[in-house]
Amino acid sequence: MKIEVNRDSSKPLHVQAEEILRILIEQDEYKNGKLLPKEIELSEQLNISRNTLRQAINKLVFEGLLIRKKGFGTKVAHKGFVGGLKNWLSFSQEMKMLGLKIKNFELFVGYQKAFKEVADFFEIEVDVRCLKLERVRGSEEYPFVYFISYFNPKIPLTNEENFNVPLYEILEQNYNVIVKTSKEEIYARLAGDFIADKLDIVANDPILVRKRFVYDINNVPVEYNIGYYRADSFTYTLEAQR
Structure with a gap:
């Protein structure tokens, strides 16, 4: 899947990153437990800072869609x-x-x-x-x-x-x-x-x-x-x- 943000858009980068993540986590491989790419890899693919990416991830964690464990990684939460x-x-x-x-x-x-x-x-x-x-x-x-x-x-x-x-x-x-x-x-x-x-x-x-x-x-x-x-x-x- 090709993922990128549009820097010409009026939409904030963290909102665009959040929308991309929502699409990403709907893929079967991530629904079945595969860890998301590391933050440094995702931020490089999106060409955004890790802080901007983390803001988007934090939103999905807050909504209960993602689980993040220190030293382990980030994955899609079981459907709760x-x-x-x-x-x-x-x-x-x-x-x-x-x-x-x-x-x-x-x-x-x-x-x-x-x-x-x-x-x-x-x-x-x-x-x-x-x-x-x-x-x-x-x-x-x-x-x-x-x-x-x-x-x-x-x-x-x-x-x-x-x-x-x-x-x-x-x-x-x-x-x-x-x-x-x-x-x-x-x-x-x-x-x-x-x-x-x-x-x-x-x-x-x-x-x-x-x-x-x-x-x-x-x-x-x-x-x-x-x-x-x-x-x-x-x-x-x-x-x-x-």
């Missing part, structure tokens, strides 16, 4: 998904919008006594048992999220539901529980041995932890959910207006 606060969606809805087919790598259902944070959310005693759902989910190729959900014990879930069906469809169709609001907390940490084993990564890899406190249309708490996401497969966006 973007979450956010505006018009929040369930995981199944997010994946459907992205056209991703989701696979359950693990699925466990049982009852467990609520720990304090769960008990406080549902306003129950800590010794009350809640239905607990654990799922490791991902694409056909690899898992990228480990979910743990606890449900309000006032919802008469039986443990016999088909949890391969979208969760909120079960709640609405079987129990007339319509979810409306999600309050979220997001933070980063290292995977650790347990989560790393679930997500096929190493213990020192970064993950994003996403807590969801889900309420129904009457503002009654429905679900306490924790998701552990591979950082190379998840981008979270916020939109703010003045």
